[in-house]
Amino acid sequence: MADEVLQAQDGSSLSPPSWFRRNRVGIIALASTLIFAAVVLGISRITHDVSYDAVLAALDQVSALRLAGAVLCMALSFGFLVCYDLNALRFVGARLPLVQVAPVAFSAYAIGNMAGFGPLSGGAVRFRGYGRLGLGSDRIAQVVAFVTAAFGIGLAVIGGLAVLVFAGQVAGLIGQPPGLLRAAAALVLGGLALAALWLWRVRPAMLPDDATEGRGFALPSARTAGWQILITAGDLLAAATVLYLLLPADNPMPWTVFVPLFCMALGLGVLSHVPGGLGVFETIMIGGLTPVLPPEQVIGALVLYRLVYNVLPLVLAALLLAGTEFMAHRRLLGAIWAPQVSGAVIPPLMALYALVCGAMLVFSAVLPVAQDHLDWLAGTVPLPVVELAHFLSGLLGLALFVAARGLAHRLDGAFWVALAAAGLALVLTLPKAIAPYEAMALLGLVAALLLTRRCFDRPAALLAEPLTPLWLAALAVVVIAATGLLFFAYRDVDYSNSLWWQFQMSQNAPRGLRALLGIALAGFAIGLLSVLRPASRQVQAAAPEALAQAIALAQSQDDSGANLVRMGDKAVMLSQTGDAFIMFGVQGRSWISLYGPLGAQSARPELLWRFVEAARGVGARVVLYEVPADLLPACADIGLRALKLGEMAVVNLETMDYASSRWGEQRRALAKGTRDGMALQILPPEAVPAVLDDLARISDAWLGQHKAREKGFALGRFDRAYVASQPVAVLRDQGRIVAFATLMPTATRAELSIDLMRFGTDAPRGAMDFLFSALLADAKAQGYRRFNLGMAPLSGFATHAAAPMWNHFGEAIFTHGEKFYNFRGLRAFKAKFNPDWEPRYLIVGGAVSPVAALIDVTLLVGGGLKGVVGK
Structure with a gap:
């Protein structure tokens, strides 16, 4: 209804x-x-008429020379892919050496091509790798956007041109009229041409000056775009040639006709959102090639193509970076490939390697064993051992699959599970099928894990975080593929209930059925445990002991905002070493951390991971509010994404000089206020209780005048215990207190900031300017290095054509939302004090809507919907 x-x-x-x-x-x-x-x-x-043995025979017919040519074309294609990143980095103004770009780019494409969801999977690798090389998150996001758009546009251009020229030949393969194909290709190319013309000729005139004069992500020049089209063309032609060489040597289809078919299959595979386009790409190629080639030869070529173009680069990247990590640890290659690059890229790479090995074990458990191998096993290994080896192989494959997600998050438990599963599966390759290639892959995984042991250092529970929907989908894809392979391999075997109970060395089908049943049941159990995860539980405020420890930590570090923990309205999570903490609140299904981890730098990444794991473990979504830029690499390591929230105004007190012309306005405000009888007094905490009644009167008057309610979480509220816990600056006019501001100091004197600031109705004109000017002068005299004026929300956004939609959304609110909040006025007032503007970010999980997260933050700060509506 x-x-x-x-x-x-x-x-x-x-x-x-x-x-x-x-x-x-x-x-x-x-x-x-x-x-x-x-x-x-x-x-x-x-393929109902194709047999498994015919496919194996077709694989044997591929010559070593053509296979070597395919490997060379794969290397050429990945060389072009590395040029994608080089061109993108040059475009965004980043100059990184090739020896550092190459491992990041190669690994990103190896993972993206295999796992699918390239902007997410390959993008995560770029955020880790380039972030460790000093590139900012904004630039990395621009690189990801550039290469994603370049591939999509290049594929459309090359595929459209190929179809336009060879429509007659392609039409016969896919059963469509040539005129329709030419019209579709012309429509795609014409649309791209019109879009390019609008972007380069019309759109720049509609952009602000700073979007076309070097700020942000401007439109690429015609030369840059032309080079990128050539790079994309080289990549696609090389990738198509890989598969073309793996087809029979007497293939009657010309290469020029094969390329458009390949581009169409590749594009539809990407659009399907199936990991790696698996199945979709194969279906189109089988449908297009079987009119001119036997289906078993096409299937054999596609299997080899996946191995050469997807699996081989993945294994090479994993072993190469593992060896680099091992050698860099011994200071032999550290000057060539930065250790931080391999350390950042290895976890996701090893995760995908483990996933591929897990899928390989699952597939091999259901496929038949060669007859000569069975003959050898019959005289050497007892039948129960062979049966058990097949059954356990599939389960070990699922164990590697589950461990893969933990490896991506650098969990030490996942490392040991993966190592044990791969090691045991390696031992079982002999009694299972005498599988040398399988043994080589598992041996490579074991070696790579041992070489990269130090990259997996997070002591977290492997099963504490359930599998996400995308991982469950990948698990389902593996089980479905195993089922399809089983019925393909044994399509000539008549099914009967007695098959389940046949235990003979020569009976492959019953053995495969039992293995598939174990795999399916185990996969179903894993999925069920993930789906039936507990709902988000209520989080209690911090216990007195934890709150006291967090307050002590807030005093001993450099971030003055950490003093907001004194309000006692937030939960607290302490690091295992007790030298860092996270303060957070819960709104709806969101666990919202204010500022992220605070305290010792060395403890922050691990504490952040524990917070994310705890939130996801109860089905909550993770939100980090007002996060500084230096935390972004740690967030990227966990797979969180950052969106700019605004800019923090921070005054450098060490360079502030009221005698200079730059600070003339503040100097005059101080002189005028002093002549008019205003004076600033800093009260220590022990002196605050004596004036609390006066402060409460001013606070109530201020709230009434502004028709506002007390806020919380990210803002202080007038609570007598909270106000009396910190120094208070009071502004006196002719001896009377007319305004006050609560101060948040740090024992290190690195930073001082204001929390509550309230003015009475009788405060004289210019009181606010005098208060701030006097506070800055007093803070400098006390030896503080920075004065934090607070954040200007939704300011400093780049709104060029390629900027994220979030930026345009924030800029629109900043520009047109004055009737709801004084965005421009607040920034203009803070700008009077010559601050440095430092970006602050909203951090969310990959599947979390930033707008929904911001709504939850607003509700939490306002005390619920009633508090937001009532200001």
């Missing part, structure tokens, strides 16, 4: 569109799984 609604976990109502947005990642994962299942069914019908 149209008026039906869905109930959220917290009891609120969600309309169907809201429910869809909230669960879009799960819906995409489910849709990808269903698409893959349909593709497997379609391939099964297309």
